Amino acid sequence: MGVLDWTILCSTLLFIVAYGVWKTRGSKNVNDYVKGGSQAQWWTIGLSVMATQASAITFLSTPGQAFHDGMGFVQFYFGLPLAMIIICLVFIPLYHRMKVYTAYEFLEGRFDLKTRSLAAILFLIQRGLAAGITIFAPSIILSAVLGWDLRTLNIILGTLVIIYTVSGGTKAVSVTQKQQMFIIMTGMFITFFFILGYLPSDITFSKALKIAGASDKLNILDFSFNTSSRYTFWSGMTGGLFLALAYFGTDQSQVQRYLSGKSIRESQLGLVFNGMLKIPMQFFILLVGVMVFVFYQYNPSPLNFNPSATNTVMNSEYAEDYTLLQEGQIELEAEKRIAQNDFSAALEIKEYAAVAEAKNKIIRINEKDRVNREAAKALIEQADASVETNDKDYVFIHFILNNLPKGLVGLLLAVILSAAMSSTASELNALGTITALDLYKRSKKGKMTEKHYVMASKGFTLIWGIIAILIACIANLFDNLIQLVNIIGSIFYGNVLGIFLLAFFFKFVKGNAVFFAAVLTQIIVCIIYYYLIHIYPSGEEKLGYLWLNFIGAALVIVIAFIFELFDKMLSRPLTSN
Template identity: 85%
Template sequence: MGTLSTLDWSILVGTLLFIVVYGVWRTRGSQNVNDYVRGGNDAKWWTIGLSVMATQASAITFLSTPGQAFHDGMGFVQFYFGLPIAMVIICLVFVPIYHRLKVYTAYEFLENRFDLKTRSLAAILFLIQRGLAAGITIYAPSIILSAILGWDLQTLNIIIGTLVIIYTVSGGTKAVSVTQKQQMFIIMTGMFITFFFILGYLPADINFSKALKIAGASDKLNILDFSFDPKSRYTFWSGITGGLFLALAYFGTDQSQVQRYLSGKSVRESQLGLIFNGIFKIPMQFFILLVGVMVFVFYQYNSSPLNFNPSATKTVMESEYASDYKLLQEEHDKLEVEKKMAQDEFSAALELKEFAAIEEAKLHIIAINKKDSASRIAAKSLIEKADDGAETNDKDYVFIHFIIHHLPKGLIGLLLAVILSAAMSSTASELNALGTITALDLYKRNKKGTFTQKHYVTASKGFTLMWGVLAILIAGVADLFDNLIQLVNIIGSIFYGNVLGIFLLAFFFKFVRGNAVFFAALLTQLIVCVIYYYYIHIYPSGEEKLGYLWLNFIGAALVITLAVLMEGFDRVLRTTS
């Protein structure tokens, strides 16, 4: 399982080395802060658009999203419904202000509007959440590739982190932007090729249209959920509210994204780049989910493991529960035979266009799926009994299992390059932003004395290197966490709403001053953490009392309300005294 062909190794290593060498070569010689942090302000809209998309599209996207669709269908796409609206708002409000003030960071604007402590607080909140996220974007592909290929986890963390550090420290923002164009090309090429291979692997009488009907029979194509249940993570309403606020915060205030469009040649180029992202992001995510749905259809006709995580299976098979697990596996194998026969019945009914037969076959499929789901849950329970620290959630392993076991030589190397390229792309943006914020918002602003441009470029490189090492260290202990598929978004949701609220106060509430905002933000962060702990964290995944996307709306609304009340109370006190 852990052996790759020479062709796969050649494609994998060659692709990754090309990205690193190209990034260093294209961006050699950045000697001033404008070149290093804002890429010389010469980026065209297509570079900005692809860079923005690549920053968001981490390895987790290409590992977890197909697995999410395999298990739960297409409903996850609702997560992105607020994004196009957010892009329009950012283009109209955020981008013109940032360009007019010629800021290097988003938080520089907050000092101009409020004071230094508010700027520093927002910067520190960013550093905490994005520093954790950088470690996780390295850890996520490492843990999965380690489990599937048998590679050492810590070695993978160091390899991914070091490759990113080399070109990010060397070339700064421009290095990130120019390499992300190549990475997006590699990523989408690999996904399209995989999609058509899956279709080719289906039985001869199953075309794309029939494959969609097969997926639909198992409720994998339920895209829209208009329910108002706050417990549901992904609904139309959570997407255009919580998702909107998350997108506004991420693209409007997160330096890893702001830095992408601050490098634009003009306001128009930056705006066009963001609109490009707004138009194509949902179709891209829809397509990646569709790949996962097609993997589901593929496994209706081909055998699949009871649990896709090989290390979890190995754990239980070496425990006292091995015989129980074998019985479940035997039952699973019988169900797979039944499943294929049921799909053949459904396909035949579709050909004959007999409504009653179609509905009967569909009910048969649903019944088998329920049994299959029950056996998989029972398998997870046995794995937990064997080792309560084992990762039983195998969504992240579905797509990589298909890649390793069913794609031809050469294409495996390309898809592994896709996953590692996505990890490098997101991590590069994060390290670039972390280094910039530390150097300019904290170091430069609080250090006494006058220094040259070269000094601050060196400082930015040093802090980027520091965060790169920290990210590798965080990745090294990230096995303390679980739920990788949503962990990055959950961490962001805890902090983003608060930070977005600070910016909205700066833009639209001109009477509110720095002290009120600062203390409102501190109190809001504390309240959001309490809400997360008691209403989301202590409940199993998918069963929490509140969907985590709502934290973005709550954080933004709370900091605005508290700041306005505090400012009003302060004015009353000053008036009466």
């Protein structure tokens, strides 16, 4: 990184922090701090909702996901537009009518205090873990690639977020997220056009897509009913739908974004805006990853994109074996370029037999490439089992640092860190609010002033910020980071969503039945995750993790029904003939 990169990176991050503090200084009451004075307009809500979900993990992991596995990951989001419609019609009117500050406040009125507290605690567990990961994700990758100290990065990033989130609350989060989304999308579009410019002069965008398609990177839809497959059309429309309903409808980090709207209509328009743009945005980010794949068909790439993994094996007794693999990979890449040129030439003359022959050759070379990379992973693992061999999260950052011009590298690093800050800010804001209002205020005896609860919210936000930094400092990289966050969410979200569905649609079910059903459901879901998913780290699980959202929601509803029926039977007075 040069002076220009450092200047752009530091000035961008400092501007976001300073702007957030300056624009939102001085919250007078809880409504100002938690709901931003209920003055947000629909585009602010829409961008804030989008920025909350689009963490650094999105921009680091998603291109790598596409590079290795193609565009199929976009199916994960297919249920999202339908979820937005349901939330707009059911959740938002109820929340606004009851004038709640948190989603879980609604549950006490419908059920009881213990159910509200349970839902709040489940949120705090999963979102507290996720907050640590959103700090940890960019830090570990940047530390590995740039040689920066991991813990220092965690502390710096967490501290920057804490400063403006504690200072301005919800409004600070919302106003900074508009700037962050602008920086993020500008950087991604610039990168996309640079990639196209780096391709050989005869490779147009249309031809690049055909090259990607020849390697099965554009297989978007999978209509199979294979439940072990992580991403299919059906898992997206069911598990993805339930995850989106739970995340956008019951997760305070998102609910707090649209509760700040000026009216029900502004909140609804904000979510519709998000629903319309989310899939195209994810499609574009995946497409960037596919174009990186095409770029590496004509340019050399490392056997493993994680530099620390390569350094580990090259400083071990397996260095000679790894060097032989690298030499074989260099020969394979020469074959790869020839095969791609043959394919491109066949496309030009529209000789379909030649196209099919060239495509088969590419498929054979891709299989050799896959075998080489798996062999490299095996050597790395033998050298040091603690080193992360899965390099999906390193593909995009490797391309940025080794191929983009000075200045743009700083901008892209600012994109990654801005995304981390935007998502973490929403999470800390929500964690502080839930702790202050759902647990602290609800259990506090005696009447306190508005200023007291504003200070309590700030204090808890600070505490959660420190906890998130500590989690980031002890976390370990797991498979693919974007999947890790979604797995954590899937373990808890289905259960919480089921509680809310019971509250909305099943009026005869009471608090006791729901509370015990939720506790039992969470235990069952954790068992299912451990035995059907966790013990299969390669991704070949017995059950795709997205199905946990549907299972959790369905289980808590069915078990609550059973408990309520038993309760009514036991409480029914006996009659004599």
